[in-house]
Amino acid sequence: MSDAREPDTAWRVCMVVFSxxxxxxxxxxxAAALRRHGIEVDVYCLRQPGECRTEDCEGVTVYRIFDAPRSKETLARYLxxxxxxxxxxxxALSAKARSGRYALYQAHTMPDFLVFACVIAKWQRKPIILDLHDLSVELFAAKLDGAKRRLLGLVALQERxxxxxxxxxxxxxxxxxxxLLQRGHPxxxxxxxxxxxxxxxxxLDRERQFLPIGDxxxxxxxxTIAERFGLHRLLEALPRIRASHPGVKLRLYGKxxxxxxxxxESIIGDLGLSAQVEFGGWRSAHELMECxxxxDIAVVPYLHDEFMDIAVSTKTFEYAAAGLPVVATRLKAMTSIFPDDSITYVAPGSSAALAQGVLSLAADPDRRARQSRLAHKAQDALSGQVMADRYxxxxxxxxxxxQSGVGEIGNQFGAHQAVPVRSSTRSAGLAGEAETLPPNTSTVESYR
Incomplete structure (x- = not known):
């Protein structure tokens, strides 16, 4: 892959996302990675209440073409x-693109079929990227049950x-x-x-002090606050934590x-946790850093299923970058990046294990300091700057x-670009050591 030098001419990229x-x-x-190197970006997306239809967001032109639905929890509504x-x-894309405005189109999942909104790019012989934030088949397999599982064939077809x-x-x-390789994609x-x-x-918050924690x-x-992220298990763990730390506070941020x-809210009422739990709503990245x-400790209580086991927590990267110690459930994708000495791992689905993990980490300032340092080192090899340059x-x-007329543009680039990452799942003979593997992580939201 070439270096990220300035574009020879003025390029504009079109992005479309159901978000x-x-x-x-x-x-x-x-979008910011492109703008920093002079590439213009237009984003077509959802509009939240109070947002402008068209807006310049730090140099990115945003077209909010569809009012965000109030609810997309059910499959029918989502579809x-x-x-x-x-x-x-x-x-919208076709109207803007008739003048040859865009040099490249990019659709962000989910849904996968959103990429067909970029069909004009085929006529213009412009490249199309499909950015698979999540894999639909695995995600829907984890969410659908009973007769609904018969729909998985259609989910797989539209993804393919x-x-x-x-x-x-x-x-x-x-x-x-x-x-994706198993499904036959080159x-x-x-x-x-x-x-x-x-x-x-x-x-990295270098002013953070790792002191003994009292009440x-x-x-x-x-x-995202959804069932597969295991927050009900974290709430169930709070009474055990409260026994040692009566003044414990859990703040939950997000949609x-x-x-x-x-x-x-029912669990909070049943367990008498109203004084311990606070829902802070959605916060910007700038606000989150202050949070x-x-x-003292971040908790990533993900549940285990086929999807979550191969999806890496974005939030863990952010905690590690900020030097905040983490307690997380043990999942394969997580341990492939963050070694055991950088995260306090606990068994998935167990409130007792979560409580014990939090209590043991809270009781050991030196361990919190060591984990903070090692987790920051692990994420630094995969930093946002490294990924921005790659993208x-x-x-x-x-x-x-x-533009040069190369034929199969989709086959010229890709997975040969490797970065160092620890893998406990792919190299049993090199446990605990670094090897060169492609990068990975994921975020999931509702049916999106």
Missing amino acids: GYPSDPRVRRE VHTLRFTLRALF LACRFADHLITTSWGFHER EAKISLVFNAADPVLFW ELHLIYHG ADPSYLRRL FRQA RGLVADLIRAS
Whole structure:
């Protein structure tokens, strides 16, 4: 892949995403990476209440073409909303692109079929990237049960067609990468770009002091509040933690699935935790960094299933970048990046294990300091700057290839670009050592 030098001419990239901007962190990071090197970016996305239809966000032109649905929890609602958004995007992109405005198109999943909104790029012979934040088949397999599982065939079909339609695929997890290979997609067509922490937004807090913790223990979780992230287990662990730290506080930041939020509120009421738990809502990255500085320990209580086991927690990168010690459930993708001495790992699905992990880490200031240092070192090799350079280089190469008339542009780049990452799952003979592997991570939101 080429270096990320300045473009020879003025390039403009089109991105489309069934999410908000700048609230979607991956889209924001990628757009910013391009803008820093003179590549213009237009983003077509959802509009939240109070947002402008068109806006310049730090040099990125944002077209909010569809009002964000109030609820997309059910599969039927999700399908209706995403189909309507895809059609709206198709017309919007086609109208803007007739003048040859865009040098490259990029669709962000989910849904996978959103990439077909970029069909005009095929007529213009412009490259199309499909950025697979998550893998639909594994995600829906984890969410659907009973008769609904019969829909998995359709989910797999639309994913396969979308991946074939795109010229290049980006994904976020080594596990996702392997699944795509198993499905027959060429390795050279796939690049991996971690959802690593942006060092401008999440920086090492060198003023943090690792002191003994008394009654007041401050815990934090940020990100989507949905069942698969295991927050009900964390709430169930709080009474045990409160026995040793009566003043414990758990602050939860992020958007919540309404039905799951009601379940959590019920648990809080049943366990008498109203004084211990605070829902802080969605916060910007700048605000989150200040929240991190006020916390003692971050908790990532993910549940275990086929999807979560191969999806890496974005939030863990951000905690590690900020030097905040972490307690997390043990999942394969996580341990492939963060060694055992950098994270306090606990068995998934166990509130007792979560409580014990938090208590043991809270009781040992030296261990918290050591974990902070080692986790920061582990994420530093996959920093936001490293990933930004990788992504920007890919975009530049794809555009140059299309402009120079190279034929199969989707087969020129990809997984040969490797970065150092520890792997406990892929190299049993090198346990605990570094090896060169492609990068991986993932985020998941509702049915998105």
